Amino acid sequence: MAKGACALLDLVVNLVFPDDCRVCGSALRHVSRVPVCAACLAEPQPLLAEFFCSDCKTPFVNSAPLDEQGRCTLCRLGLKGFDAVYTYGSYEGPLRQLVHLFKFGGMRPLAGTFGEMLSRALPRETSFDVIVPMPLHWLRRWQRGFNQSALLAREISRRWHTPMADVARRGKRTAPQAGLTNSKRRLNVQGAFQVRGRLDAKHVLLVDDVLTTGATASACARALKRAGASRVTLLALARTDRRAFVEVAALRAEGARA
Numbered sequence: 001m002a003k004g005a006c007a008l009l010d011l012v013v014n015l016v017f018p019d020d021c022r023v024c025g026s027a028l029r030h031v032s033r034v035p036v037c038a039a040c041l042a043e044p045q046p047l048l049a050e051f052f053c054s055d056c057k058t059p060f061v062n063s064a065p066l067d068e069q070g071r072c073t074l075c076r077l078g079l080k081g082f083d084a085v086y087t088y089g090s091y092e093g094p095l096r097q098l099v100h101l102f103k104f105g106g107m108r109p110l111a112g113t114f115g116e117m118l119s120r121a122l123p124r125e126t127s128f129d130v131i132v133p134m135p136l137h138w139l140r141r142w143q144r145g146f147n148q149s150a151l152l153a154r155e156i157s158r159r160w161h162t163p164m165a166d167v168a169r170r171g172k173r174t175a176p177q178a179g180l181t182n183s184k185r186r187l188n189v190q191g192a193f194q195v196r197g198r199l200d201a202k203h204v205l206l207v208d209d210v211l212t213t214g215a216t217a218s219a220c221a222r223a224l225k226r227a228g229a230s231r232v233t234l235l236a237l238a239r240t241d242r243r244a245f246v247e248v249a250a251l252r253a254e255g256a257r258a
């Protein structure tokens with residue numbers, strides 16, 4: 001196509017689809033199914049930590065909360081319910097914005113980008129018998145029109161050549177977990193999950209979008225184990241990283257002592 005015709009086409013496209021990147025606001029030059037620029041899509045990086053729990057991978061500022069096996073208190077006490085956890089990035093900045101566009105902005109094609117990140121978080125050598133998405137309460141699913149975790153689970157199922165089974169149900173409508181303490185969160189979601197059918201001796205990969213304290217995922221993992229699962233591995237796209245808050249609190253404490 002002649003240069004002039006290309007420019008004209010871009011002009012027409014820009015007139016028809018005048019769009020800015022929903023993350024950084026820069027003008028989008030190409031038509032795409034997701035109104036986010038390539039730079040913002042490539043921005044989220046894997047979460048790195050010097051100290052983390054060997055089981056749930058919770059990052060810590062130092063090794064003090066970890067035992068000789070490298071486990072955190074909750075894993076040592078068996079309160080997590082799942083056997084291993086893999087997550088991609090920290091739930092902040094562009095990744096947080098992308099997750100919001102996906103869940104609340106209905107931008108389902110982002111599932112492809114997230115699928116890449118999720119497969120990077122999973123070690124190549126691991127295998128599973130079945131992939132189960134974290135369920136939403138039916139009312140929430142109906143309001144949103146889709147379950148974001150099911151879209152993510154489908155991506156992993158395709159890449160890992162492992163069947164997906166949407167067998168978990170969230171029966172009880174629970175109060176929002178935000179603002180509750182760890183133990184209150186555990187009580188809040190107790191008995192909230194049911195599993196259809198049996199998963200005897202199966203290694204289940206439970207897929208979720210965001211991991212906060214793990215209380216919800218842990219209640220779901222327990223329900224999967226009651227249905228016979230021998231092992232439950234949790235895979236989430238993002239996790240909240242509290243180290244920043246811990247460091248600020250530690251600095252304040254030091255300041256108070258000085």
Ligand SMILES: [Zn+2]
Pocket residue numbers: 021022023024025026036037038039040
């Ligand atoms: Zn951008």
Ligand SMILES: [Zn+2]
Pocket residue numbers: 053054055056057058071072073074075076
């Ligand atoms: Zn742990």
